[in-house]
Amino acid sequence: MLSIHSILRGIIFYNNMNWIINFLTSSIGKKLVMSLTGLFLITFLPVHLLGNLLLLKGDGGEAFNTYAYFMTNNPLIKFTSYGLYFFILLHAVQGVLLAWQNKKSKGKKSLVNTYTNKTWASNNMALLGILIFAFLCIHMGDFWFKMKFTNRIDIIDSYAGYEGVGIKDLYSRVSLAFKQLWIVLVYLIGLAAMAFHLLHGFASAFQTLGINHKKYTPIIKLLGIGYSILIPLGFAIIPVIMFFK
């Protein structure tokens, strides 16, 4: 039977490109995928945070809504966002697979569990990752999905310069959600998981790339700690402030 898979393999063998497959299935290759996708997601977070901080501007949501309109309609942003979805999924699926393989490689664990962990997070990356993924599903289901695929968000036509283009009032949807205590709590838990995930992931990504240097590694580690605290904290103040507003 000629399947797509066998055709692909044929092309790869014929062109002597087997080394790519070998690399991507090697232990270091698999880790490199985790590192690069992780670093890409790390560059995304500050951009996302800066946009979201417009929610706190206090102008009834005009700045945030026009920003959301720009983000959903600009072709370049749209293209990048598909890359982002792909990398999130790749990072998540690969991460779970690696954790599963690592568990198999360990086999029976020591019955006295006093493994030396430098940090708690480093030993629980898969668990934290799954928590973050669950949070992302709730987060995207609440805003992204409703924004893109339903008519449940009102249209505003009164913004100067945007008459008739049909800007969706995502701001009202967000402030409605953040008036509910359980949603705010879900966000805080998700962000805490992200903070711990980053606490190990940020510096770890560089080590996987082979960047470990007496002069630069302490800087990377310090930046990593700063990033893992400040970015989730920045995200966390939004639902908290909107809850009490």
Added chain:
Amino acid sequence: MKLNLKVWRQKNNKDEGRYEAHTVEATGDMSFLEMMDVLNEQLISEKKEPVAFEHDCREGICGSCNMVINGKPHGPQQGTTTCQLHMRHFNDGDSIAIEPFRSAAFPVIKDLVVDRSAFDHIIQAGGYISVNTGQAPDGNAIPIEKDLAGQSFDAATCIGCGACVAACPNGSAMLFTSAKVAHLGLLPQGKVEHTKRVKNMVDTMDKEGFGMCSNIGACEVECPKEISIENIAMMNRSYLASVFGGRE
């Protein structure tokens, strides 16, 4: 001092294995292995099967005396092999749990003895220099920077015991392999085949079923020779260079 031991007993690889409780009278001057000897003599006099454990040099350089003591490979003392760990670090009445090194790539042969041939296979894949280096050169004929020689020597202190694999929650052998890679690859004679060596040793390491490194760092803490995970970063770099820059 009186010690309450919980020793792992396992007939062979197929056996499930279980803890066995024993009490042993030891003194602070005994090494951990001497305490194990006392236990075995006790067992022999009771006409019971002695506990199988590996040992050879008993001076911290052969890497045989592998056991997990209270959850830590080679016990609680940092930078020390089991044979160099003395009972004075324990107190009268302590309970001590003794297990073999745990990893799917290190199957238990009997009691505390595990099969570490997987490490031999990694060494066979590249732990040597095959270029012709001629006769022994005159001392200092090849200039080598002091720091580099030191770095290579630090990596060369790896005794291949496998504590890194036992300490790693992923059962990864990256610290061992990277120590061998750094030891040979940093010096002029070894540098020639460095990229090829890294590729071959990492590929063999993967084939042997060791886990992947997630940069936890437990290995470097438990390593009796205190090998640094800087070596792992160096190996990652070299592997990438070998895959993308090499001709194979």
